[in-house]
Amino acid sequence: MTTGAVEVVVDRLGAAGDGIAEHTGQRLFIPGVLPGERVAVRPGAARGDGRAAAVVRRLSNAETRTTPACRHFGRCGGCALQHLAPAAYAAWKRATIIEALSRHGLAETTVADVLVVPPGDRRRAVFSAVGRKEGAAIGFAEAQAHAIVDLAECPVTAPALVRLLPALKAAFAWLLGSGERGQAIATLTSSGVDLVLEIGPAPDLAARERLARLATEADIARLSWRKPGRTVEVLVQRRPVQVHFDGVPAVFPPAAFLQASLAGEAALIAEVLAGVGNATKVLDLYAGIGTFSLPLSQRAGVTALEGDAEAVRALAASAAAARAAVLVERRDLARDPPDPSMLDRFEAVVFDPPRAGARAVAEALAASSVATAVAVSCNPQTFARDARILVDGGFRLLRVRPIDQFLWSPHVELVAHFRREAS
Numbered sequence: 001m002t003t004g005a006v007e008v009v010v011d012r013l014g015a016a017g018d019g020i021a022e023h024t025g026q027r028l029f030i031p032g033v034l035p036g037e038r039v040a041v042r043p044g045a046a047r048g049d050g051r052a053a054a055v056v057r058r059l060s061n062a063e064t065r066t067t068p069a070c071r072h073f074g075r076c077g078g079c080a081l082q083h084l085a086p087a088a089y090a091a092w093k094r095a096t097i098i099e100a101l102s103r104h105g106l107a108e109t110t111v112a113d114v115l116v117v118p119p120g121d122r123r124r125a126v127f128s129a130v131g132r133k134e135g136a137a138i139g140f141a142e143a144q145a146h147a148i149v150d151l152a153e154c155p156v157t158a159p160a161l162v163r164l165l166p167a168l169k170a171a172f173a174w175l176l177g178s179g180e181r182g183q184a185i186a187t188l189t190s191s192g193v194d195l196v197l198e199i200g201p202a203p204d205l206a207a208r209e210r211l212a213r214l215a216t217e218a219d220i221a222r223l224s225w226r227k228p229g230r231t232v233e234v235l236v237q238r239r240p241v242q243v244h245f246d247g248v249p250a251v252f253p254p255a256a257f258l259q260a261s262l263a264g265e266a267a268l269i270a271e272v273l274a275g276v277g278n279a280t281k282v283l284d285l286y287a288g289i290g291t292f293s294l295p296l297s298q299r300a301g302v303t304a305l306e307g308d309a310e311a312v313r314a315l316a317a318s319a320a321a322a323r324a325a326v327l328v329e330r331r332d333l334a335r336d337p338p339d340p341s342m343l344d345r346f347e348a349v350v351f352d353p354p355r356a357g358a359r360a361v362a363e364a365l366a367a368s369s370v371a372t373a374v375a376v377s378c379n380p381q382t383f384a385r386d387a388r389i390l391v392d393g394g395f396r397l398l399r400v401r402p403i404d405q406f407l408w409s410p411h412v413e414l415v416a417h418f419r420r421e422a423s
């Protein structure tokens with residue numbers, strides 16, 4: 001055996017998609033392996049409550065192993081689970097939700113099968129770029145590293161975005177000096193590609209002219225620039241930029257939040273509509289640019305609360321254009337969550353918080369008389385915590401629907417339906 005290597009059997013997959021094995025009482029995190037496989041690994045740096053380990057040689061293969069779809073798998077940090085066969089992959093994602101619920105005493109919850117989006121459906125990508133003497137590299141960061149994998153393909157991402165890579169690589173070659181870094185936030189909208197370049201110095205007149213030519217040659221609907229952490233400046237807008245939520249047109253500000261995939265978004269909307277049912281007065285919390293508010297407005301009066309000013313303006317404009325029954329208010333829900341008396345005005349509440357969850361909102365809902373709640377979450381751990389609060393407050397968790405729009409990653413989205421128990 002190679003010097004420094006140890007032989008272990010992989011026990012299970014961890015939350016990040018790495019294989020986990022034990023050696024001399026120490027936990028090892030091993031990328032690219034599957035439960036049941038025997039591998040020779042070289043332990044490395046401390047990581048969490050164990051150590052990272054690199055595979056020296058795989059000595060056996062699990063029956064659930066399959067051929068990865070991408071040549072970059074293993075280096076690129078965008079995907080962790082391309083080597084896991086589809087049925088086992090979906091089962092693992094569902095199990096992560098069941099495990100999180102179990103830790104909060106909700107093991108009896110009905111968790112539906114996972115809806116897995118198809119390859120090529122990811123419509124938003126944040127490509128990282130680094131300048132080099134010989135040009136530029138553009139792609140995603142390596143796993144557990146800052147180096148950039150210079151992408152030649154990406155089966156997860158929409159082909160229209162992948163086709164932009166050569167043009168973006170050429171642009172970053174003159175936008176970035178050697179060692180300088182930037183990002184390209186590319187979103188496929190109903191109007192075409194919306195592109196935001198995130199680089200340090202503002203482009204000068206010559207750079208703006210070259211970027212205008214890029215927008216025309218690559219048929220980019222809108223091209224913007226921003227310094228990291230600053231306001232977006234639109235450089236070129238060739239046509240109005242819109243998206244559609246269940247058929248309702250919506251204004252899309254540059255780099256606004258959008259669900260990762262079209263199929264995933266459609267599934268989320270369908271589950272939210274089903275969960276709300278026949279409610280006629282609905283509160284949509286963390287409303288964004290209207291992913292759920294606008295479809296809900298076709299059947300109910302909606303009050304939408306959102307903290308981001310640009311998103312609030314966009315949703316208000318979309319609602320006005322569609323003559324939708326949406327009252328939009330700006331509110332920082334982390335600092336100023338609604339109180340139970342406000343919630344009592346509504347028959348149903350929808351909330352789609354960031355990964356940190358919505359503890360304060362859940363506590364207010366638990367203390368309210370609201371009959372129906374629908375939760376959307378991208379973090380099973382914080383969702384389970386918030387679900388426990390709702391259940392303790394008199395709600396019944398009817399079911400959870402996992403929706404995997406983060407294909408081959410360890411992340412999974414979900415929608416959950418709650419009904420208040422009759423007193």
